[in-house]
Amino acid sequence: MRIVVDFDLCQSHGLCTEAAPELFEIRDDGFLYILNETPGPEFASKLEKAAIECPTGAITIKDD
Amino acid sequence: MQKVVIVGASLAGLRAAGALRKHGFDGRVVIIGDEAHVPYDRPPLSKQVLVGQWPASKVYFNAREDHAALGVDWVLGRRAQNLAVAERAVVLDDGQRVDYEGLVIATGATPRALANPAALRGVYTLRTLDDALAIHGELAKQPRVAVVGAGFIGLEVAASCRKHGLAVTLIEPQRMPLLGLLGPVLAEAIQRLHFEQGVQLRLGVMVDRLEGRGRVERLVLSDGSQVEADLVVVGIGVIPETRWLEGSGLDLGDGVLCDARCATNVPGIVAAGDVARWHNVWSGESMRVEHWSNAVEQGQAAAVSLLLGAAAPEYAHVPYFWSDQYHVKLQCAGRPRADDSVVIREGDIATDTYVALYGRRGQLAAVLASNRPARFLRYRKLVAQRVSFDDACAGKASGA
Numbered sequence A: 001m002r003i004v005v006d007f008d009l010c011q012s013h014g015l016c017t018e019a020a021p022e023l024f025e026i027r028d029d030g031f032l033y034i035l036n037e038t039p040g041p042e043f044a045s046k047l048e049k050a051a052i053e054c055p056t057g058a059i060t061i062k063d064d
Numbered sequence B: 001m002q003k004v005v006i007v008g009a010s011l012a013g014l015r016a017a018g019a020l021r022k023h024g025f026d027g028r029v030v031i032i033g034d035e036a037h038v039p040y041d042r043p044p045l046s047k048q049v050l051v052g053q054w055p056a057s058k059v060y061f062n063a064r065e066d067h068a069a070l071g072v073d074w075v076l077g078r079r080a081q082n083l084a085v086a087e088r089a090v091v092l093d094d095g096q097r098v099d100y101e102g103l104v105i106a107t108g109a110t111p112r113a114l115a116n117p118a119a120l121r122g123v124y125t126l127r128t129l130d131d132a133l134a135i136h137g138e139l140a141k142q143p144r145v146a147v148v149g150a151g152f153i154g155l156e157v158a159a160s161c162r163k164h165g166l167a168v169t170l171i172e173p174q175r176m177p178l179l180g181l182l183g184p185v186l187a188e189a190i191q192r193l194h195f196e197q198g199v200q201l202r203l204g205v206m207v208d209r210l211e212g213r214g215r216v217e218r219l220v221l222s223d224g225s226q227v228e229a230d231l232v233v234v235g236i237g238v239i240p241e242t243r244w245l246e247g248s249g250l251d252l253g254d255g256v257l258c259d260a261r262c263a264t265n266v267p268g269i270v271a272a273g274d275v276a277r278w279h280n281v282w283s284g285e286s287m288r289v290e291h292w293s294n295a296v297e298q299g300q301a302a303a304v305s306l307l308l309g310a311a312a313p314e315y316a317h318v319p320y321f322w323s324d325q326y327h328v329k330l331q332c333a334g335r336p337r338a339d340d341s342v343v344i345r346e347g348d349i350a351t352d353t354y355v356a357l358y359g360r361r362g363q364l365a366a367v368l369a370s371n372r373p374a375r376f377l378r379y380r381k382l383v384a385q386r387v388s389f390d391d392a393c394a395g396k397a398s399g400a
Helices: A015-019 A041-053 B011-022 B129-139 B152-163 B184-196 B292-311 B373-385 B389-394
Strands: A002-005 A024-026 A032-034 A059-062 B003-007 B028-033 B072-076 B080-084 B089-092 B097-099 B102-105 B109-111 B123-125 B145-148 B168-172 B200-203 B207-213 B215-221 B226-228 B231-234 B238-240 B269-271 B276-280 B285-287 B320-325 B328-334 B341-348 B353-360 B363-370
Touching: A002 A032, A015 A024, A015 A041, A015 B373, A024 B373, A041 A059, A041 B292, B003 B011, B003 B097, B011 B028, B011 B292, B102 B292, B123 B129, B129 B231, B145 B152, B152 B168, B152 B184, B152 B320, B184 B200, B184 B320, B184 B341, B184 B353, B215 B231, B269 B292, B276 B292, B292 B320, B328 B373, B341 B389, B353 B373, B353 B389, B363 B373, B363 B389, B373 B389
Parallel strands: B003 B028, B003 B102, B028 B072, B102 B269, B123 B231, B145 B168, B145 B231, B168 B200
Antiparallel strands: A002 A059, A024 A032, B080 B089, B089 B097, B109 B238, B207 B215, B215 B226, B276 B285, B320 B328, B328 B363, B341 B353, B353 B363
């Protein structure tokens, strides 16, 4: 899986950091950082939760 | 169960459909919506769509995700008129009956109208995409704007119109915006923000009537003063959309009454989103939450409840909302009340960058942050854990 974040849409709500703390982090500069852009299948469920709960729809999961 | 009908084609209904499929339901799913649109996202309506920064096409969820995989039968532009519980059927406004085995009620809420509406052009509420596009169409004429009600919709509309260069008067019966929700310390900060951005504030007054010839020309306020306006946007709250359920046998009371699993008093019927009043085990209170994240999570929780019944998890939810006004992003988790103790834990209200904590009966009840997204998340966790107010203020609890 590959995580793609549209940083034009991302507004740092940070709900993804609660759904998948291993993959996302909001740092004190206020910006979102992707900690692992190509997580293994064990993160599928957490990543799906992060994407669906993102208030700006900024997270896309690619299967390549 | 072979057929689930979802009434309400917005966020909660869409997420309910997704959860049904995710949990292996392979029967028929029908979504009924009174708007002509497939589901779209409402938060951009008062901001990007209102000022024309985004085309309407950008707000549809199916522009972002694949709806075909849901396998849903859409019944759009049709209003559910009543519910025949004994026959397990939803009756539409044209008399058609849609029968169901499982039913998800996600009919949302409807904007409250002024007590004294006048049939004048140029007066709007803002709930739907069509509302937003109609208001946007008016902005090109450089209207003088009056916003009635300084709730979040009203404040965002005021901010969007000011950024668009329009003259804006904001009329609110309370003596400060959001006073009844956030209390005086934060309400004053919001008031100052709008004052500094050039909004004319008319606080502590009501709208007595609207006047004009065919089109609105002025508002007459309760103190006898007048506000000249070419465009009026009314944002004075919403009413949960339960009118179609009256007399159905469903328990109602400021929403559809649900247990901790979003189940109503009638087997096979669940509710989610703005319309649902459920027992939230996070705080032990019955509540109705009109925010985006609740629609997402409760839509899914209600669907799982429909499939699993008493084996479904209880739906515990920490309410979350945000609001974008000018350069300020407000984020709030929990349930603030006007009479809570308020401590500015970090930052400075004067610079619109702060974290405020709300305490009630010794517990951390809510966090409100402005332009502090990373710190907000740390306190949001503490709100979820219901730590003591003293520990939260002292920064003692884990994670802060």
